[in-house]
Amino acid sequence: MASTGLQLLGLVLAVLGWVFGALVCAAPLWRVSAFVGGELVIAQVVWEGLWMNCLSQSTGQIQCKSYDSTLALPKSAQAARGLTVLSLLLCLLALMLGVTGAKCTHCMGDANQASKSRMARVAGLLFVVAGLAYLIPICWTAHAVIRDFYDPTVAAPFKRELGPALYLGWGASLLLLVGGSLLHVGSSPPGARALPVFGRAAKDNPHTGAAGEVKPQEKSFV
Template sequence: MASTSLQLLGLVLAVMGWVCGALVCAAPLWRVSAFVGGELVIAQVTWEGLWMNCLSQTTGQIQCKTYDSTLALPKSTQAARGLTVLSLMLCILALLLGVIGAKCTHCMGNANQSDKTRLGRLAGVLFIVAGLAFLIPISWTAYAIIRDFYDPNVAAPLKRELGPALYLGWGASVLLLLGGALLHVGSTTVGGGTLPPIGKAAKDNPGAAGEVKTQEKSFV
């Protein structure tokens, strides 16, 4: 039978990952100014995200501005936007299916439990796909930042460091993957679709067993 506790734990972890993913998508803290050498003005810190960049000063003033053109952005940023938004949309769909397919809910009335099991397992798979879709842009952005940081051909003012949003994004991806896996396992019916053993079937229906023996004798 499906495990209600695993289903609920998987849903809770997945929802936490979805909320963290939404914060990461909106936060302009993917890239932060790197203080290397003496060419940077340390009185100002540049933050860069998927939708805007911000300039923070030591006086406490923060000025943010959205990007003027989407098409003018690098291809990696455009792909990161698409994957993060796709991941968040998949999480919403998976959450709806997970709540409907949970054993402790009655959204489907007196529907067959096998249908609820299928919905729960599908929700777990969608959460896993969403976690992978969110993990790709986070990891690729971190790789690009580290590559440019150690590239001597990149000017010091253009170097960036890993922002706190990337670390939160890795945590969100882990929560989505773990929550989806627990939801899928908790929605799996153990032995629900297997046929009963031959001996047990013969005991439960002795008339059918007698018919089988009669047919065998007739062929002989």
């Protein structure tokens, strides 16, 4: 039987993961300047994201600029853009299916519980797929940052550190995975009631009862 508590908990966690994921996608804090060596000007901090980069001055002034061309970006940045946008769109579709298929809603009527449960399970799977799709560019970017940081051939001004958006992205992916799993588990089919059906069938068929229940019937006819 579908569990309303698990469904609601899964939806809440998945929606939180979706909101955090949208913030991470728009934030220019994926990669931050690494202050190593004496060649960097500490008065300036460079922030890099998927859609823009920003330059923060020591005076508090921040200048941001969007990337001029998408095709001029590296292949990894283009793939990260596509995966994050795809993940957010999957979350939107999963949210509509999850709200429609939740047991506490009346979008499809109370008599059609089997279809509602099936729709909620599909929504849970979509949230899980969205979480995996969002996790790929986060881990990919983190691996590239760490690799370039420890690469001696990369000049110090071009070294970067992990930005706070990556940590928030890991949390968003975890919320999507856990929320989708809870929504899927909490939306079991309502027809899985083997024991009550068997007991009702035993009462309707007197020949399937025990021998002690048949003997009184034979004596009554005698």
